[in-house]
Structure formats: structure tokens, C-alpha cells
Amino acid sequence: MIRAENLxxxxxxxxxxxxxxFTVRPGTVTGFLGPNGAGKSTTLRxxxxxxxxxxxxxxxxxxxYAGHSAPLTKVGALLEARSLHPGRSAYHHLMALAHxxxxxxxxxxxxxxLTGxxxxxxKRVKGFSLGMGQRLGIAAALLxxxxxxxxxxxxxxxxxxxxxxxRTLLKSLAAEGRTVLVxxxxxxxxxxxxxHLIVIGKGRLLADTTVDELVRASGGASVKVVTPEADRLRHLLPDARFTTEAPDTLLVTGLEASEIGRAAAAHAIPLHELTPQAASLEQAFMDLTRDSVEYQGAPA
Known part of the structure; x- marks a missing residue:
């Protein structure tokens, strides 16, 4: 278990x-999220x-961490995969750690x-690709x-x-009862x-929750509507928010599919598609961290 108190x-x-x-508990994969500059790397360090x-x-x-007599057997960590001697082979890099x-x-x-x-x-690690270097870093973390x-x-x-x-490895480590923070x-x-997710922004805790709870709380679910009378339907739903994907396609937020369907039926508006769209973690994350982004590009 990892516990951070008033860091x-x-x-x-x-x-x-x-x-x-925050607390990272065993038996689960806990995602540690935040925009660039949020303080994630400093927290891990x-x-x-x-x-x-x-x-x-x-x-x-x-x-x-320093209080453990054999910390490598208690905590395995990957912060920078390329922090190793380029002249050593993967085998000898790991053997040096093992000794x-x-x-x-x-x-x-x-x-x-295990890492393939x-x-x-x-082979000397200076010739490794970025992906091979990542695998070696993970091997060292699990050593x-x-x-x-x-x-x-x-x-x-x-x-x-x-x-x-x-992805499979992280889930299997958690299933073995290990504490996994990624x-x-x-x-x-x-x-x-x-x-589970821990989300920070500008060095402060924004959320400590499950993936499902964060997505559900974002309220970002929408309904995809395809109709040749998109403009007319839009005027019939004043309480909804709309994103236009194509002239005949709307993403409607703020109403259930059944409400949209009833309004369309009452005014004889043909619907070619009426499909609920689940909110995404990406959108929930963007909504949560909107005020914590360090660098924000202007609209194109």
C-alpha cells in the first residue's frame, strides 16, 4: 500500500x-493522471x-521507501527507462541490480x-529501440x-x-494482490x-475515484441522432446541447434517447439513427482538468 499524506x-x-x-491500495490498478506540469513526476519521486x-x-x-532494508524487493519502479549504462547488455544491467x-x-x-x-x-542497450528500453525498465522494476x-x-x-x-501484465499483477500505480x-x-484513478492538477488533488464514477459524474453522455431534418429537430429541443458531426448528424447532450425519440415522433420527424453514446474517460478528464492545463493552444 502507498500512502501520501499532505505531500x-x-x-x-x-x-x-x-x-x-491519497492511498493506493493492493489488488487494483490505480491510474495516476494529470496534465503536463500537474506534479505527477515530482509526486512519484x-x-x-x-x-x-x-x-x-x-x-x-x-x-x-528508504526505510526498507531491501527496497527493490518491496517496490519496483520505472521512472525513466533510459537511465542505464549504454555499454551494458540487458542481462548484465539486470545482474548488476540483482547483485x-x-x-x-x-x-x-x-x-x-516475462518482458520478451x-x-x-x-545485446548492448545503446542499440535498443524506445520500446525495448521500456521493456527493460519494466523488467528492472519487476526484478x-x-x-x-x-x-x-x-x-x-x-x-x-x-x-x-x-495492459495484461498490470491487471495480472493487481490480481496477485500487488499494489500497482501507473x-x-x-x-x-x-x-x-x-x-481506480487519482487525478491531480496544479499539484492539488482533483479526484480520487473509480473510472466509472468519474465518467458518470462528468455528465458527458450523448445521443447520436441521424435525421434529414436535423435543423427542425434542434429547434424542438431547446434544453439540449448539440454538436454537429455532419449536416444530418447531431450529438445531443442533456436529453435521453427516449425523450428525443418522443419529440421526433410527435412532429413526424424521421430518424435514421438514435444511438446513446457512452461518455469517455478522455472527455471526463478534459472537463475535470480544464482549469489546470499549463499550456493551452488556441483554436485552429
Whole structure:
């Protein structure tokens, strides 16, 4: 279990993380989300003892990370996949880590196989692609068979097969009762992978909830309506909000499909399609963090 209590980090006059408290529980995949500059990386570094909080504290299984006698066997982490010696092979990189904790070479072989790197284990990592580097970083995180896994943007550089692999891996780790905290900017992937979400913006907690609850609370569900009399139907639904996808296609928000259907039937408006559209995690995230975005582009 990871517990953050009133975490605050200041650099001079700039507050990067402000009074941040949350708990990451075992048995679930917890997504850690936020716009660029939200303080996610700083928070992860404080959890892992790489940055000292200005105030507050973070613990893993009741202790600060540095308080564990063999931290690699308690917490496996991937923050920067390319932080390794380019002249070493994947095998020797992992063996160097294993020697620091008395981890047997059989475990090195195991994580190389688990991450699909056995066939390149003796190659120097300077020749690795971004995706292969990510796999090696994940192998290092899992080397100590830890009960807690912290991964920062683990799908960067992975091809579709690799993305599916990491999704399956994270779910299986959680199913084994491990604590899994993963940050990502890919909302579609988080929607498929995470059970719980912690969302921050400008260093503050915005949401600590499940994926379903966040999407439902956003109120972003809509109804796709296809009709040759779209303009006429629009005037009959003054309480709804509309997005026009095509001259005959509307996305209607604020009304149920049944209400739209009844209004259309009452005025003999033909409907070629009337389909409820589920709200997306991406839209819910955008709505929640709209006021916390550091850089916002102007409309095209």
C-alpha cells in the first residue's frame, strides 16, 4: 500500500505539489493522471525517496521507501527507462541490480522472458529501440518480485502488441494482490486498464475515484441522432446541447434517447439513427482538468 499524506513540494517560490493526500491500495490498478506540469513526476519521486518533501510524507507498506532494508524487493519502479549504462547488455544491467539485493540469476532470466527480451539479452542497450528500453525498465522494476509496482508512462514507445502486453501484465499483477500505480497520458488505455484513478492538477488533488464514477459524474453522455431534418429537430429541443458531426448528424447532450425519440415522433420527424453514446474517460478528464492545463493552444 502507498500512502501520501499532505505531500507538499516547493522549489523557491514555486509550489509544485500542494497538500496532496491519497492511498493506493493492493489488488487494483490505480491510474495516476494529470496534465503536463500537474506534479505527477515530482509526486512519484517523493514516494520513491528521490525528492524530499517540503512538508508531509509518503510511505510504502507503512515505511518510507528508504526505510526498507531491501527496497527493490518491496517496490519496483520505472521512472525513466533510459537511465542505464549504454555499454551494458540487458542481462548484465539486470545482474548488476540483482547483485545489490542478493537476487539469484534465475530471477534475471525470468523477467527477461516475462518482458520478451530473452533473444536480445546479450545485446548492448545503446542499440535498443524506445520500446525495448521500456521493456527493460519494466523488467528492472519487476526484478525483486515486489509487492508494489510504480510505473511512469510504461507504454511509451510500445507497439500495439506491447501495449496489450503491458495492459495484461498490470491487471495480472493487481490480481496477485500487488499494489500497482501507473501514470499515463493515454486516457483510452487507462479506461481499459485502471480500476481506480487519482487525478491531480496544479499539484492539488482533483479526484480520487473509480473510472466509472468519474465518467458518470462528468455528465458527458450523448445521443447520436441521424435525421434529414436535423435543423427542425434542434429547434424542438431547446434544453439540449448539440454538436454537429455532419449536416444530418447531431450529438445531443442533456436529453435521453427516449425523450428525443418522443419529440421526433410527435412532429413526424424521421430518424435514421438514435444511438446513446457512452461518455469517455478522455472527455471526463478534459472537463475535470480544464482549469489546470499549463499550456493551452488556441483554436485552429
Amino acid at each position: 507538499t513540494k516547493r522549489y523557491g517560490d514555486t509550489t509544485v505539489v500542494q497538500d496532496l493526500s 517523493m514516494i520513491l525517496g528521490l525528492d524530499a518533501p517540503t512538508r508531509g510524507h509518503a510511505t510504502v507498506d507503512g515505511r518510507p 545489490t539485493h542478493g537476487i539469484p540469476h534465475t530471477r534475471v532470466d525470468r523477467v527477461l522472458a 527480451l530473452t533473444h536480445v539479452a546479450r 525483486g518480485d515486489p509487492a508494489t509496482v510504480v510505473l511512469d508512462e510504461p507504454v511509451n514507445g510500445l507497439d500495439p502488441e506491447g501495449v496489450l502486453w503491458i 501514470s499515463s497520458h493515454l486516457m483510452s488505455e487507462m479506461a481499459l486498464t485502471a480500476d
